[in-house]
Amino acid sequence: MSQVESSSKLDLERIVFIGRTFEEYMAMFSLPEDELKSKTILDCPAGACSFSAVGNRKGFDITACDIAYYHDISDLKSKGLLDIEHAMGKMRFSQKNYRWNYFRDIEGLRKHRLSALHNCVDDMMNRCERYIPVILPSLPFDDDQFDVVLSAHFLFMYGDRLDYQFHQDTLNELLRVAKEEVRIFPLVDLSGQRYADLDKLIHDLSKSGYTCEEETVRYEFQLNANSMLKISK
């Protein structure tokens, strides 16, 4: 790791290592399994998701990248287990902001988050070449390297912490490495409000020649977080 990378790397304490399952990704991005089988896919940032682990077992071609992957797998697993317990404790006070038809209750949610974490770290041990450490807004991949790039629960969600320039730079980088399209989910921040600069961003992307479509999806856990942005080249 270069000096720049190590100094800008988030320390493990500041990383929350929690991720979604393969099934949640398929629903939140409206992904058709049969079409995906012939595509190369990048999940960025992938965190503790099982999309790559389960997808690759099914014969997909998925690469995961995240700043967290600079850390040891066993440290990430311990941190992930702590983060899940912490998140479940906090969830007791904010249950009403979520829709529970899929997970049913906090115990159901815990099971899904644990399953994603275990699948992810087990796969990291067996197929480490599929888990690439990166620091957005830059990526170590070639232009058009992946057919489809997916980005969940990062851009737009943290509009209070990540400024417009970071959003623009990150999106340009995701688009650079995508041959066909980039999909982003969700389009709201942590309070369930539509990302304030989304229209400006879509306008800027359209001016640069990209086609942007907002699609309602069949996945909604956080209230109002039920649509994704599809940007086609």
Ligand SMILES: C[S@@+](CC[C@H](N)C(=O)[O-])C[C@H]1O[C@@H](n2cnc3c(N)ncnc32)[C@H](O)[C@@H]1O
């Ligand atoms: C809320 S998680 C989302 C993970 C996954 N996409 C999901 O939907 O469950 C956000 C992820 O962004 C990663 N992250 C934060 N800043 C980053 C950066 N500058 N470059 C790459 N990854 C970053 C964190 O490590 C974390 O895993």
